[in-house]
Amino acid sequence: MKYFSTNKTVPSVSLMEAVTKGLASDNGLFMPERIEEFHPEFFRRIHKLSFQEISFEVAKKFFGEDVPENILKEIVEDTLNFDCPIVKVSDSLYSLELFHGPTLAFKDVGGRFMARLLRYFLQGFQKEVNVLVATSGDTGSAVANGFYDVPGIKVYVLYPKGLVSDIQEKQFTTLGKNITALEIDGTFDDCQRLVKLAFLDQTLNDKMVLTSANSINVARFLPQAFYYFNAYARLREAGIDGEVVFSVPSGNFGNLTAGLFAKFMGLPVSRFIAANNENDIVYKYLRSGKYEPKSSVSTIANAMDVGAPSNFARILELYNHSHQEISNDMVGYRYSDKEIRETMKMVYEKENYMLDPHGAVGYRALKADLKAGEVGVFLETAHPAKFTETVESVLGKGTVVLPEKLAAFMKGEKLSINLNTEFANFKQFLLQK
Numbered sequence: 462m463k464y465f466s467t468n469k470t471v472p473s474v475s476l477m478e479a480v481t482k483g484l485a486s487d488n489g490l491f492m493p494e495r496i497e498e499f500h501p502e503f504f505r506r507i508h509k510l511s512f513q514e515i516s517f518e519v520a521k522k523f524f525g526e527d528v529p530e531n532i533l534k535e536i537v538e539d540t541l542n543f544d545c546p547i548v549k550v551s552d553s554l555y556s557l558e559l560f561h562g563p564t565l566a567f568k569d570v571g572g573r574f575m576a577r578l579l580r581y582f583l584q585g586f587q588k589e590v591n592v593l594v595a596t597s598g599d600t601g602s603a604v605a606n607g608f609y610d611v612p613g614i615k616v617y618v619l620y621p622k623g624l625v626s627d628i629q630e631k632q633f634t635t636l637g638k639n640i641t642a643l644e645i646d647g648t649f650d651d652c653q654r655l656v657k658l659a660f661l662d663q664t665l666n667d668k669m670v671l672t673s674a675n676s677i678n679v680a681r682f683l684p685q686a687f688y689y690f691n692a693y694a695r696l697r698e699a700g701i702d703g704e705v706v707f708s709v710p711s712g713n714f715g716n717l718t719a720g721l722f723a724k725f726m727g728l729p730v731s732r733f734i735a736a737n738n739e740n741d742i743v744y745k746y747l748r749s750g751k752y753e754p755k756s757s758v759s760t761i762a763n764a765m766d767v768g769a770p771s772n773f774a775r776i777l778e779l780y781n782h783s784h785q786e787i788s789n790d791m792v793g794y795r796y797s798d799k800e801i802r803e804t805m806k807m808v809y810e811k812e813n814y815m816l817d818p819h820g821a822v823g824y825r826a827l828k829a830d831l832k833a834g835e836v837g838v839f840l841e842t843a844h845p846a847k848f849t850e851t852v853e854s855v856l857g858k859g860t861v862v863l864p865e866k867l868a869a870f871m872k873g874e875k876l877s878i879n880l881n882t883e884f885a886n887f888k889q890f891l892l893q894k
């Protein structure tokens with residue numbers, strides 16, 4: 462399968478090139494030239510398949526032409542050594558819990574898959590590969606842990622100083638070895654801009670092999686479609702009928718775009734809800750047809766603090782840049798910190814379910830949008846304990862129990878390097894490595 466750039470000014474590349482380059486050289490995002498549809502029969506028997514089996518079928522549609530079947534199966538099974546269960550929260554409303562992986566956020570699925578696929582492509586490759594990743598909280602830890610101690614790979618995690626939770630920060634600043642944390646005096650958008658500029662810089666690219674592990678990278682982003690198929694299967698397995706609506710807490714829009722890919726592959730989804738915090742660029746686009754990226758503002762759902770969502774380019778491409786067509790499949794909602802807190806409190810007290818701030822945005826949007834007879838699924842993108850301070854400030858001290866996996870990260874010592882938002886400094890730093 463060939464991958465083309467959303468900017469369409471450079472030739473298409475192979476999967477291996479798309480994965481090892483991350484971003485196209487004209488600054489566009491790679492897109493597969495075809496989206497393979499499943500036969501409707503697949504959806505009639507999907508409930509009989511396990512998460513791993515479904516994911517393998519989906520992976521074959523994406524990567525089957527480029528990766529031998531036995532290797533792909535191994536990568537999928539090894540990636541998914543944890544579950545992504547569906548949990549009932551209230552009538553017709555289900556939580557798709559994506560926080561049962563090693564770093565307790567949805568990024569574990571794509572991060573682990575990409576690490577394994579990259580390892581396969583790099584067999585016999587002599588040069589060191591440098592993975593650059595910008596994070597507003599969760600990607601950094603999933604990628605750092607996915608690539609930790611992998612020979613021949615160095616990871617640089619760029620994160621906005623003071624704008625991620627303490628636990629998130631500990632998850633990628635305490636590892637050492639091949640993981641370097643760069644604390645940037647700016648926002649997530651500054652981090653993402655620095656990373657993208659590095660991919661376009663000739664001097665850097667002549668000196669070192671660079672790739673991305675953000676959802677920019679097709680190997681990080683496409684596997685996020687796996688859990689949409691699985692969610693559908695588990696609902697049907699439980700005998701839950703009705704048109705399915707997914708509500709996706711959204712920042713860089715990789716998760717929602719992966720869901721749209723699933724729909725294009727035939728997954729019966731009625732619509733997607735783009736659930737924003739105050740960084741409401743896509744919400745505004747859906748209302749006005751105007752896409753106006755701007756500087757992100759800091760909120761309690763910090764992983765969604767993105768002012769220029771990378772994957773919007775992919776959404777435009779999928780729908781031929783038609784606002785009307787996008788609006789047929791997607792509706793938008795936005796919530797303030799106050800509303801997020803209210804939702805966390807209400808759901809905890811009424812439904813006895815603990816939401817993290819991101820899941821709360823998804824839940825509230827779903828509740829507002831769901832029609833009679835429909836089944837709603839919101840993505841619980843990270844474990845509430847990753848935001849213990851915020852969650853306990855709403856639900857009360859002592860309500861959050863820190864899972865063992867997270868407690869282990871808290872014991873480590875923070876190691877990070879401070880940088881400002883000047884690209885010249887970041888470049889100098891990389892050139893000295």
Ligand SMILES: N[C@@H](CCOP(=O)(O)O)C(=O)O
Pocket residue numbers: 595596597598599600601674675676677712713715716764765771
């Ligand atoms: N929400 C992200 C921001 C980066 O998103 P990605 O999906 O493109 O890696 C985070 O938690 O870091």
